[in-house]
Amino acid sequence: MQLSPVPQAFVARAILRAVRALPGYPDLSVLDLSCGRGEIMRELSRDGCRVRGTHYRPDDYKLRDGSAGLLAGLTVDENVDLLQPLPYAPASFDIVLLTEVVEHLPTYVPVIHEAGRVLTPGGHLVLSTPNLGRLHSRLHFFLSGSHKLIRRRVGWDTAASDLYAYHIGPVDFPLLHTVLFQGGLRVQRLAFTRFKPRHAWLLLSYPLIWLFTRIETRKGVKPGVRREGEDDLFRWMRHPAMLASEQLLLVARKDARA
Numbered sequence: 001m002q003l004s005p006v007p008q009a010f011v012a013r014a015i016l017r018a019v020r021a022l023p024g025y026p027d028l029s030v031l032d033l034s035c036g037r038g039e040i041m042r043e044l045s046r047d048g049c050r051v052r053g054t055h056y057r058p059d060d061y062k063l064r065d066g067s068a069g070l071l072a073g074l075t076v077d078e079n080v081d082l083l084q085p086l087p088y089a090p091a092s093f094d095i096v097l098l099t100e101v102v103e104h105l106p107t108y109v110p111v112i113h114e115a116g117r118v119l120t121p122g123g124h125l126v127l128s129t130p131n132l133g134r135l136h137s138r139l140h141f142f143l144s145g146s147h148k149l150i151r152r153r154v155g156w157d158t159a160a161s162d163l164y165a166y167h168i169g170p171v172d173f174p175l176l177h178t179v180l181f182q183g184g185l186r187v188q189r190l191a192f193t194r195f196k197p198r199h200a201w202l203l204l205s206y207p208l209i210w211l212f213t214r215i216e217t218r219k220g221v222k223p224g225v226r227r228e229g230e231d232d233l234f235r236w237m238r239h240p241a242m243l244a245s246e247q248l249l250l251v252a253r254k255d256a257r258a
Contacts, residue, residue, distance in 0.1 A: 011128060011247055012039050014193040015099050018126050018251055019044065028094040031118065033082060033111065034101045038071045045074065052093075054080035056164060082111040091120045099128040100247075103149065103167040109179055116183030122256040125185055128193065129171045131248040133237070135202035135209075173248065177233050185252040187232070190239050193247040203244065213237045 019025065019040075026048035032041045035053030045051045053076040080087065082105060096115040102108035115125050130149045131137060137148035146153060149167040158166065180187060217234040221227050236242060241249070 010194045011100065011249075012043075014191060014247070014249055015040055015097070015126060015128055016043055018189075018191050018249060019095060019097070020047070022095065022124055022251070024094065025049075029092070030095045030097065031088065031093040032097040032099075033080075033086075033115070034104075035071075035074075035076060035097075036100075038074050038076070040097060040099065041074050042070070049095075051075070052077070054078075054082075054086075056081065082114075083107070084110070086111075086114045086118055088118045090117050091123075092118045094120055094123045096123070096125045098125060101129075102127065102171055103129045103169050104164050105169050106163075108169065108171065108176070112176075112179045112185070113183045116180075116185050116254055119185075119254040121254055123254045124188075125180075125252045125254070126250075127252070128247045128249040130167065131242070131245055132170050133173050133242045133248065134199075134245060135205065135243050136196070136199045139202065171248065173237065173242070174233055177236065178229070180252050181229065184255050186255070187236055187250055188253045189251045190236060190241040190245070191249045191251070192241050192245040193249050195244045196246065199244070206238075206243070209243065210238050 019030075022028070026044070029050045030041070030044055030052070032038075032051065032053040034056060035041050038053060041051045041053050051074065053071075053074060055076055055078050057079060077087065082101070096119055098111065098115060102111070105111065112125075119125065130147075132141075132147055134148075140146070140148035147170045149170065154163065154166045154168060177187065213234060217230040217237070221230050
């Protein structure tokens with residue numbers, strides 16, 4: 001399987017594994033939001049999925065190297081702004097992919113709610129983004145005051161129209177966890193993209209991470225939905241993939257009763 005550098009090959013492989021493990025695969029309809037060069041779409045289409053993608057604008061920065069031809073034969077809707085309502089009917093897709101995208105947005109709240117709207121009941125959102133929760137990223141922020149993201153920091157030489165090409169919206173998982181729930185979605189699984197063995201020594205801090213995460217998720221907890229939500233958050237915040245995977249790669253399911 002040949003995958004181009006955007007997304008990175010190890011990320012694309014992990015995303016494909018997550019999608020291929022979903023029930024009913026490959027007889028599924030898939031919407032790939034901000035699909036880039038279409039690497040994921042093409043593989044899913046070859047498997048037999050019904051796929052559709054979107055681009056923010058025709059001169060997407062991922063296509064400026066002349067790779068737009070990779071999208072030949074794929075259905076891609078242009079000028080789809082992920083901060084606005086998506087141009088699709090409710091319950092139109094079994095899977096929505098939002099991979100290596102949300103960190104490029106000033107806010108991901110609208111697109112998460114829209115993903116929930118266009119998913120069929122029981123459908124799945126597959127989301128990946130650089131993992132601020134991994135221990136190496138936490139240490140980097142502690143020492144430098146900046147998040148450990150893959151693309152370089154946005155500087156004064158960046159035009160406002162090109163901000164979307166950079167990682168301008170680091171994703172805070174506790175907030176994402178709530179926004180998903182508000183959109184009718186519940187996290188079902190976290191998966192690894194890549195673990196760097198040289199960072200394994202950081203796992204020695206796991207007992208302290210567990211303790212302080214438990215304390216944090218018990219603050220002001222009240223009976224009912226609030227308690228359930230905090231317990232669910234604690235489950236994922238101490239998950240091995242949260243602490244050690246380079247990307248946060250999650251699968252969330254829409255309530256089948258919705």
